[in-house]
Amino acid sequence: MDKDNYVIETSWEVCNKNGGIYTVLSTHAKALGDILGEDHLIFIGPDFGNEDNIYFKENKSALKSWKAAAAKEGLAVRVGTWNVPGNPLVILVDYKPFFSERDAFYGEMWEKFGVNSLGAVGDYHDCAVFGMAAGKVVESFVNFNKCVDAGVIAHFHEWQVASGLLYVKSRCPQVKTVFTTHATTTGRSICFNNKQLYAYFTAYNGDQMAGELGVANKHSIEKAAAHNADCFTTVSNLTADECKQLLDIPAFVTPNGFESDFVPTGDKLEKVRKNARSKMTKVAEALLGYKLQKNAIFVATSGRFEWRNKGLDVFVKSLKQLDENPNLDREVVAFIMVPSWVKCPRKDLQEKLESKGKNQLDWKVPTHEVNEPWNNEILNAIGYYGLNNQECHKVKVIYVPCLLDGNDGIFNMSYYDLLPGLDLTVFASYYEPWGYTPLESVAFGVPTITTDKAGFGLWVKKESKKSDSISNGVAVVNRTDFNFDEVVSRIENEVVSFSKMKDADVAKISEKAKTFADKASWDKFIASYVEAYDKALSKGVKKSAAKKAPSAKQTTETVEKPKRRSCAKKK
DSSP states (O other): OOTTOEEEEEOTTTTOOOSHHHHHHHHHHHHHHHHHOTTSEEEEEEOOOOTTOTTEEEOTTTTHHHHHHHHHTTOOEEEEEESSTTOOEEEEEOOGGGGGGHHHHHHHHHHHHOOOOTTOOTHHHHHHHHHHHHHHHHHHHHHHHTOGGGTEEEEEESGGGHHHHHHHHHHOTTSEEEEEESSOHHHHHHHHTTOOTTTTGGGOOHHHHHHHTTOHHHHHHHHHHHHHSSEEEESSHHHHHHIIIIISSOOEEOOOOBOOTTSOOHHHHHHHHHHHHHHHHHHHHHHHSSOOOTTOEEEEEESSOOTTTTTHHHHHHHHHHHHHOTTOOSOEEEEEEOOOSEEEEOHHHHHHHTTOOOSOOSOOSBSEEESSGGGOHHHHHHHHTTOOOOTTOSEEEEEEOSOOBSOSSSSOSBHHHHGGGOSEEEOOOSSBSSOHHHHHHHHTTOOEEEETTBHHHHHHHHHOOSOOSGGGSEEEEOOOSSOHHHHHHHHHHHHHHHHTOOHHHHHHHHHHHHHHHHHTBHHHHHHHHHHHHHHHHHTTOOGGGOOOOOOHHHHHHHSOOOOHHHHTTOO
């Protein structure tokens, strides 16, 4: 792959922050853009018509001629830049007008690729239609700019846009395709339904399990995209095993890297840490109604609300055992930063923080009100274990059920602004294809405990030649289907061990943690993407008969350049 090539990446999460895929794409954009050049990397995302999208900056002059042509083809698009490092070019497409073509497209996918869309419900339809619309955008852009001879790669992420790959394969076969699954639909469903994924892994049949678990349609389109892509990839060796077993096809591994440009260093990091520590202390003391010990250890877990998959069940149980551990002689303040079905910030807590309220709060655990608290597994477990934050308890639990976007009404600081204030993080995942949260933690110099059922944890285990305890910066805990209590005890013991360390030792551990982030930066991992694209470009091409691609000069003369740098400065 070189600067002559074009990469067009499509995902439901382009300029639409929902989960980990957003982080993958937004952080690798700069590294990939540096290789391709600013006008040869393009992202496609859904357009929901929200003018106040903070992640997207529209530029009405970019790709103006193509937009006019696309409009005549029935494509309603907006073009601009994504507000992430590298500011890549983005095309947002309104997919809803194409619902009228849905059934005909479903028929085409069945006839050509065997995709079963019968009986599909819920988000399948929105995703399939958006994928089709994205495929139309690729087709229109390539045909208008006559750039296919330069080598165009259309990269689709996850089953939600698998239909786009199939559309391109059918209507624009000269475009090379890459499909990435970040977690197989069936593998994730097995875990969601509390079945043992690992103990019976080799006995699972993907088609059979997908039908049993009610995800046959999603599995079908995911499998079709994987088998028809010019290159099929996944994010870790863990998910590569899933693909082979459940999708019946091997996958090339493209691990997720991290863009650390926004991580402060030196004195600036220390300042951020102090501010974060001060804010978390203030909130915790207002909620609890008493002062914390000055040497209290701040521990946290975060991520999506997946009770079992993210190891939240393990984490809460470990807090109970920590509270009863006679060897723990320091206070532990555990923050559970997991967005839930949140209602609003607690008004009584807001008043306390504003020094207007002097009364003790009756409920000393959540920072926000949640809908149906009786159905909340985190709150239920905290109550079951009696972690009610009495002053005599060694462990205090602060439940933060909101998205920490800097405007939550209590902290009013982003997750990345609060993260440096922690001493330690815990991510006890049972199912985690990669695991950005522990990687983000070590990037900020915060040691972490993860498991070998997270792609990141497995990678650390292979990278590290030393101990896998917290003294190495990252503790990797072995998880199986049946060792729940063992994992709980291991986390408990690692936290106790950390609590005994001197400040100088903690500083050394923090530096060790950062080394793993350095090794996992995108400037090192992006090479796997380049290799995947080369695999796609070479698919079906005989070297002896390969046509030499036009030079960059030749291709850019026919392709309308967006001039992103100048437009990014416009108000």
